[in-house]
Amino acid sequence: MRPEFLCHLPFVRLETGAVAPLANDARLESLSFEDWLALEDPAMEYYDRRYREVAPVFVRGLLPDGTTAGRLDEEQEKAAEEIIEQAHTAVILTAPATPIPPPSLSAGYVVWRGLPCDPPDADNCFCPPYLDPVPVVDDDGFQLGRITVWLQQAGTGGAHEQWIVERRFGPAQREWLLARHAREGIVLSADKVQAFVRQFGRLSQARWGPRRAAAGRCAEALTTLSSTPELNPEGVVLLVAALENLVNARADRPLGDTFARRCAAWFAENAGERMRDVGRFRRLYGTRSEILHGTDPATALRDMASAIDATPHAEILNWLRLHAWLAVDYLIGWYARHADDDAGATQFQAALAQAANETDEEWKNQRARIVEGRTYARG
Amino acid sequence: MPEDKAVPATPPTKVDGGTVYLPAHALRLAAERIACHGLLFARVDSEEWSAIESLWMTDQELDLWRGVERVFAVMPYAEDASTESSTIFGRAFAAYGAIVEAARLVAPGTWIDTVHLVPVAAGNNGFNVRLTGPERPRLWAAVFGDPLKVHGRRRAWRNRVECRPLQYHLPHGPAFLLDESRARIIETVIGNLDNLRKLAPDHGWWFANRAYQRAHDLFLPRRHRLTALFGVLEAIYGPFRREPCDAGLGVAVVAALERAGRDTSNLSAYVERELRQARNRLAHGSDLAVSIDFASVEANLLEIVRTGLNQSLDWICGCKDSEAPRTLGAFQLTIGRVVAEED
Numbered sequence: 001m002r003p004e005f006l007c008h009l010p011f012v013r014l015e016t017g018a019v020a021p022l023a024n025d026a027r028l029e030s031l032s033f034e035d036w037l038a039l040e041d042p043a044m045e046y047y048d049r050r051y052r053e054v055a056p057v058f059v060r061g062l063l064p065d066g067t068t069a070g071r072l073d074e075e076q077e078k079a080a081e082e083i084i085e086q087a088h089t090a091v092i093l094t095a096p097a098t099p100i101p102p103p104s105l106s107a108g109y110v111v112w113r114g115l116p117c118d119p120p121d122a123d124n125c126f127c128p129p130y131l132d133p134v135p136v137v138d139d140d141g142f143q144l145g146r147i148t149v150w151l152q153q154a155g156t157g158g159a160h161e162q163w164i165v166e167r168r169f170g171p172a173q174r175e176w177l178l179a180r181h182a183r184e185g186i187v188l189s190a191d192k193v194q195a196f197v198r199q200f201g202r203l204s205q206a207r208w209g210p211r212r213a214a215a216g217r218c219a220e221a222l223t224t225l226s227s228t229p230e231l232n233p234e235g236v237v238l239l240v241a242a243l244e245n246l247v248n249a250r251a252d253r254p255l256g257d258t259f260a261r262r263c264a265a266w267f268a269e270n271a272g273e274r275m276r277d278v279g280r281f282r283r284l285y286g287t288r289s290e291i292l293h294g295t296d297p298a299t300a301l302r303d304m305a306s307a308i309d310a311t312p313h314a315e316i317l318n319w320l321r322l323h324a325w326l327a328v329d330y331l332i333g334w335y336a337r338h339a340d341d342d343a344g345a346t347q348f349q350a351a352l353a354q355a356a357n358e359t360d361e362e363w364k365n366q367r368a369r370i371v372e373g374r375t376y377a378r379g
Numbered sequence: 380m381p382e383d384k385a386v387p388a389t390p391p392t393k394v395d396g397g398t399v400y401l402p403a404h405a406l407r408l409a410a411e412r413i414a415c416h417g418l419l420f421a422r423v424d425s426e427e428w429s430a431i432e433s434l435w436m437t438d439q440e441l442d443l444w445r446g447v448e449r450v451f452a453v454m455p456y457a458e459d460a461s462t463e464s465s466t467i468f469g470r471a472f473a474a475y476g477a478i479v480e481a482a483r484l485v486a487p488g489t490w491i492d493t494v495h496l497v498p499v500a501a502g503n504n505g506f507n508v509r510l511t512g513p514e515r516p517r518l519w520a521a522v523f524g525d526p527l528k529v530h531g532r533r534r535a536w537r538n539r540v541e542c543r544p545l546q547y548h549l550p551h552g553p554a555f556l557l558d559e560s561r562a563r564i565i566e567t568v569i570g571n572l573d574n575l576r577k578l579a580p581d582h583g584w585w586f587a588n589r590a591y592q593r594a595h596d597l598f599l600p601r602r603h604r605l606t607a608l609f610g611v612l613e614a615i616y617g618p619f620r621r622e623p624c625d626a627g628l629g630v631a632v633v634a635a636l637e638r639a640g641r642d643t644s645n646l647s648a649y650v651e652r653e654l655r656q657a658r659n660r661l662a663h664g665s666d667l668a669v670s671i672d673f674a675s676v677e678a679n680l681l682e683i684v685r686t687g688l689n690q691s692l693d694w695i696c697g698c699k700d701s702e703a704p705r706t707l708g709a710f711q712l713t714i715g716r717v718v719a720e721e722d
Contacts, residue, residue, distance in 0.1 A: 042536030125533050127542035133549055145522060145548040153539040171551045171597060173520035181512050234606050241661060
């Protein structure tokens with residue numbers, strides 16, 4: 001029995017209310033009130049009007065078959081995590097300037113449908129008397145609350161059947177499904193929905209998720225950098241850490257110079273940019289070090305601004321966001337063509353290290369192969 | 380002119396004043412009411428809660444929430460607070476924010492930042508004004524401290540029947556126990572912080588403290604919180620990198636925690652091995668194949684960093700009037716570090 005996973009995307013709404021089919025038989029949709037209620041506490045029927053006003057958007061997809069209805073095994077948990085990461089990353093690639101909270105802070109549902117109805121016991125109940133807690137912290141480090149219930153109700157075909165629903169709640173629980181302020185946020189137009197569908201397809205092909213852990217850090221850095229209009233010093237540290245993990249995980253010395261040469265070899269579009277970018281990424285690494293070692297970041301950020309010809313902090317922030325976005329975009333293309341590369345992107349690192357050591361002419365050829373499958377070029 | 384009976388003889392009196400309620404999620408009170416820094420922390424029963432919270436919110440999961448202790452920081456006000464832009468919220472946030480900043484330096488536990496709180500100004504005129512928004516979820520269903528026991532039940536509704544087994548809702552974070560003694564310590568720390576603000580408003584200690592406060596944000600993923608914490612660790616105790624004749628970070632941490640009377644067995648090795656490995660994972664993304672228990676790293680780091688922040692705060696504030704403010708580098712010398720300037 002393949003359970004379905006429904007992942008709420010907080011503060012995302014669809015302009016048309018249409019259902020958009022996604023890769024791997026998943027779909028993006030404003031989940032109807034009736035479909036939501038079927039997963040929820042029957043008393044939620046009172047929230048009809050609120051729910052319809054918010055029209056929450058979910059990505060829903062099937063998980064692999066498992067052994068026990070009512071509890072996900074390790075493989076199923078990983079598949080659920082992939083849906084969360086692919087959905088969240090597709091949103092931030094589609095709307096990079098919009099702060100979208102991680103779905104784990106809100107609500108999600110795992111549902112096993114079409115089970116035969118168990119007969120009630122002496123107390124008229126048809127569920128086990130007790131469930132052991134599942135101490136799971138998701139990859140983002142948010143603690144999820146889980147409530148599992150057994151329901152007997154009409155199924156899709158109208159016949160009475162048994163469902164088991166695991167309700168997964170982050171700290172905001174149902175608030176972003178029901179509060180009127182949840183209508184704020186981004187409304188995806190038809191074009192944006194298509195962009196989301198495209199990105200989700202690329203991410204699925206790249207098998208984005210925990211098995212692409214090193215690349216996922218860049219998406220996480222992009223989320224952080226997009227979460228506030230101000231430049232947060234931790235955002236700089238996170239982006240450099242994410243990039244360094246991809247360009248120099250073996251810690252080849254000197255760290256700052258190696259980081260700068262390889263980042264330049266990855267992001268520059270021509271020889272002139274390559275030379276200029278070495279200085280910029282070296283300064284970025286220096287800024288990260290000063291922040292990480294507890295120096296007041298204001299001076300470091302001023303130097304950084306001067307290195308990239310930016311004046312206000314907003315320009316530095318945009319520059320950082322751009323490179324986080326490009327890294328994610330390029331890595332999706334890489335993994336789509338190199339499915340056997342590992343979570344640490346070992347093959348990618350070797351290819352980039354080699355390209356960074358080449359003369360401009362040979363570098364250009366090798367780099368073209370590294371970034372093949374991307375959707376955007378800098379400048 | 381004949382008296383118009385439809386018009387009252389005197390215009391209705393405008394009623395100002397009321398009480399601001401700030402939810403203190405995760406707070407456990409050792410007494411019914413505890414005063415701290417101008418706010419009164421008190422338990423609110425279901426009846427009072429339903430008077431200040433929206434029905435759609437209080438009606439959710441009634442059976443789950445019935446036994447949950449709800450603590451608010453309460454502040455009476457005399458002025459008009461009929462709009463969301465009322466200054467009363469600013470005053471309440473200022474007092475509450477100072478308590479949060481200090482409390483995090485006093486003991487472990489969860490305090491929600493004022494930017495995420497939903498305060499209510501309950502006016503004497505019977506109207507409530509509430510600040511809500513995407514950044515301010517109510518959090519009533521969030522669980523702090525012990526796991527929440529969710530009782531088994533059967534609920535039938537039209538043609539649906541739901542059966543729920545007995546189970547536990549695991550916590551979203553640790554609780555904070557507030558008693559009289561801690562309330563007084565928090566006030567003392569608020570006073571110390573004010574002194575440092577007057578003495579050295581741009582001191583490097585403030586950068587470390589800001590990062591420490593960010594590391595408590597429940598809405599940030601753990602990796603972000605840890606990145607902030609490692610920044611504080613190195614700011615206070617010096618970098619992981621070791622100079623010639625330098626005792627190193629592990630020894631410095633032991634020196635500080637011994638002064639605070641903490642158990643320091645195996646601490647130096649823990650800092651130099653486990654914390655270094657976790658820090659390198661975050662800073663350079665290395666060793667992805669090695670499994671690291673980041674939850675315990677976070678708890679231990681918070682303890683180490685809290686001790687260091689308190690000691691350095693006392694040490695910096697302990698300078699004579701004629702002295703220039705003492706630096707964090709000078710503090711590190713007192714715990715055995717020899718720190719060179721960053722290249």
